Amino acid sequence: MNAELRFLTGEQLRLATAVLDVIIPPDGERPGAGGAGGAERLDAILAERPDVRRPVLDALRAIDIAAGPCGFLAHDPAARPDVLRTVEAAQPEAFTALVTQTYNAHYTCPKVRRALGFTPENPQPEGYTQARPFDPALLEGVRTRNRTWRRV
Amino acid sequence: MSRLVPESSEMPQDPDATDVLIIGAGASGAAVAWSLARAGIGVTCLEQGGWLDRTDYPHELPDWEMHRQTDFSNDPNVRGRPEDYPLNNADTPIAPLMFNAVGGSTIHWAGHFPRFRPSDFRVRTLDGVADDWPIVYEDLEPFYEENDLNVGVAGLNGDPANPPRGPRPLPPVALDPAAYVFIDGLEKLGWHWWPADGALLTAPYGDGRHVCNRCGPCDLGCPNGAMSSAHVTYWPKALDLGARLVTHARVREITVDARGRASGAVYYDRDGVARHQAARAVVMACNGVGTPRLLLNSASALFPEGLANSSGYVGRNLMFHPIGFVSGEFEEDLVGYQGPLGVLLQCQEFYETDLSRGFVRGCQMQLHHDFGPLTTALGGFTAHRVPWGADHHRVLRKRLGRTLSITAMTEDLPELHNRVTLDDTLTDSHGIPAPKISYTLSDNTRRAIDFVVARARELLETCGAHEVRELPCVPESGWHLMGTARMGNDPETSVVDRWGRAHDVPNLFVVDASLFVTGAPVNPTSTIQALALRTASWIGAHHREIAA
Numbered sequence: 001m002n003a004e005l006r007f008l009t010g011e012q013l014r015l016a017t018a019v020l021d022v023i024i025p026p027d028g029e030r031p032g033a034g035g036a037g038g039a040e041r042l043d044a045i046l047a048e049r050p051d052v053r054r055p056v057l058d059a060l061r062a063i064d065i066a067a068g069p070c071g072f073l074a075h076d077p078a079a080r081p082d083v084l085r086t087v088e089a090a091q092p093e094a095f096t097a098l099v100t101q102t103y104n105a106h107y108t109c110p111k112v113r114r115a116l117g118f119t120p121e122n123p124q125p126e127g128y129t130q131a132r133p134f135d136p137a138l139l140e141g142v143r144t145r146n147r148t149w150r151r152v
Numbered sequence: 153m154s155r156l157v158p159e160s161s162e163m164p165q166d167p168d169a170t171d172v173l174i175i176g177a178g179a180s181g182a183a184v185a186w187s188l189a190r191a192g193i194g195v196t197c198l199e200q201g202g203w204l205d206r207t208d209y210p211h212e213l214p215d216w217e218m219h220r221q222t223d224f225s226n227d228p229n230v231r232g233r234p235e236d237y238p239l240n241n242a243d244t245p246i247a248p249l250m251f252n253a254v255g256g257s258t259i260h261w262a263g264h265f266p267r268f269r270p271s272d273f274r275v276r277t278l279d280g281v282a283d284d285w286p287i288v289y290e291d292l293e294p295f296y297e298e299n300d301l302n303v304g305v306a307g308l309n310g311d312p313a314n315p316p317r318g319p320r321p322l323p324p325v326a327l328d329p330a331a332y333v334f335i336d337g338l339e340k341l342g343w344h345w346w347p348a349d350g351a352l353l354t355a356p357y358g359d360g361r362h363v364c365n366r367c368g369p370c371d372l373g374c375p376n377g378a379m380s381s382a383h384v385t386y387w388p389k390a391l392d393l394g395a396r397l398v399t400h401a402r403v404r405e406i407t408v409d410a411r412g413r414a415s416g417a418v419y420y421d422r423d424g425v426a427r428h429q430a431a432r433a434v435v436m437a438c439n440g441v442g443t444p445r446l447l448l449n450s451a452s453a454l455f456p457e458g459l460a461n462s463s464g465y466v467g468r469n470l471m472f473h474p475i476g477f478v479s480g481e482f483e484e485d486l487v488g489y490q491g492p493l494g495v496l497l498q499c500q501e502f503y504e505t506d507l508s509r510g511f512v513r514g515c516q517m518q519l520h521h522d523f524g525p526l527t528t529a530l531g532g533f534t535a536h537r538v539p540w541g542a543d544h545h546r547v548l549r550k551r552l553g554r555t556l557s558i559t560a561m562t563e564d565l566p567e568l569h570n571r572v573t574l575d576d577t578l579t580d581s582h583g584i585p586a587p588k589i590s591y592t593l594s595d596n597t598r599r600a601i602d603f604v605v606a607r608a609r610e611l612l613e614t615c616g617a618h619e620v621r622e623l624p625c626v627p628e629s630g631w632h633l634m635g636t637a638r639m640g641n642d643p644e645t646s647v648v649d650r651w652g653r654a655h656d657v658p659n660l661f662v663v664d665a666s667l668f669v670t671g672a673p674v675n676p677t678s679t680i681q682a683l684a685l686r687t688a689s690w691i692g693a694h695h696r697e698i699a700a
Contacts, residue, residue, distance in 0.1 A: 103530055123369055127364075127376075132326055132327045142311075150504055
């Protein structure tokens, strides 16, 4: 077992890496969720959130079984999405949990956020630059309309 | 009643009886504490949560967006912090949302800060439904004004959709690409719009607070103190004036003396020890679920159906603001994730009753910003996920920063069967019975949602959105909890009088949205705080009589 892993076994990590690359595949030169370190972050999430462990592990296990006797890692990469679709149909709740945690793992990666143009990657402490002050002239049309509140 | 802990007289007693004991340190409790302390009245407040420090917020963490699903969820059942209590939501399509801390649910809000209109206090007279309030808009107006100055409200005068009012102390939220897109569509349709009143700082205002730096996720709290949450507006001033605030103090029940007057409260301190705080008057500020829960949990020989519940109205008439979310995708990058999430523009074109629409009362559209990458991938406001697989990146790029959203909010009318009761088995971590929510969406409200969601779609399409997604009747939308200890002149059909004083218990007051008679179609916090200041003003003028 990889000493740095907190919850998954090494074997589960390899499986998760391959599965995550199908859920969020490579994008041009950018790696998919698995290649970008998503499986390691998934491991950290599972270590900290007992509430999501069971469905995620169920989904990973179901994917490995659905791939056939040789398992998912030996499956033809081009056919791997079909395996996930089979599990999605058979176990929608567990599969949805796996997708959610994959998105969590991938889109909390600073490198991924930078690649999407998020500078800064976190909303604080910098925030974003101020926009233009409001121009009251924009309201000229609205101001000229009749009162719409009811007197009582 | 069976007792799990000793009688209050046998418990550790807090040192002195306080003039006024406030239960809950949120929007209303904070305003009352400040007002009474300023009047020289002794105030103690018991709050089940604690203070949030800047470092407690997730905004500087790489996984900040994920905290919406865990410790900063709006839903206490999801969040599950030690200070939260569970709710049985099995019998409601809308989950009550709240936050338990100093500042209460204003920690977790968008700061959208409209006032009610005069017609909102005369619903029966004008529209023949529900009931009129025992007060009118003009009764509240001076307290709206006072509150605006205290919290720091950004906005602009001259709106023809609302009565004339004093100037806001701060300029409206700045214009950004999202605002221009919305304005273009609204002008094409000829619909009302106005910069939204925002309880946030658009310019320097007050010590220790910073101007909004447009970081975006106001719903996760504001580590800068730019959002006018009660823990940075009223509480520092109240404490300076001598108010006492006890945190991590969960109240089990309001105690009464032999005459049936409130005598204080039993609470569990941070070590789990049951204590009694004596008081000459008690103010309930626990929100529209927490207040009826505590009143019902305070049943005694004198008040067998719950405290202040001779009418049977405690817990009844629960109102939410049922909402639909509508999001539109645009071709251009609008950096929609930048800027305060919920404060941009508002449209009140459909606010007043027009029966040709198929329903009575009205609705409002709150036009606002959108989310960052993770929340966008998970579906954003409308919960339509970005698909996994080969199409993932293309769809994400179409949405991220290019999405604008509308909260389509309707008025909800009071109905007796919509209520908060005590669950038979569910309890909080101190063994106190938890609330059970029973709520059904009325046909009128459903028609109103359908109408306003369709208008929101029409607006986004007119603005140029090439794809529009809807989530009608959002399950996680019970931010506004109203009506469960309502005010009125008749003790048989209301819990408190026009000053928020319980009909049955002359030194017991309610100041949160429980006392709303109707809910209007807009966010309630401005009205909650104005009512709280009004009640505090009355207590201040009558405190000797109340304490006698």
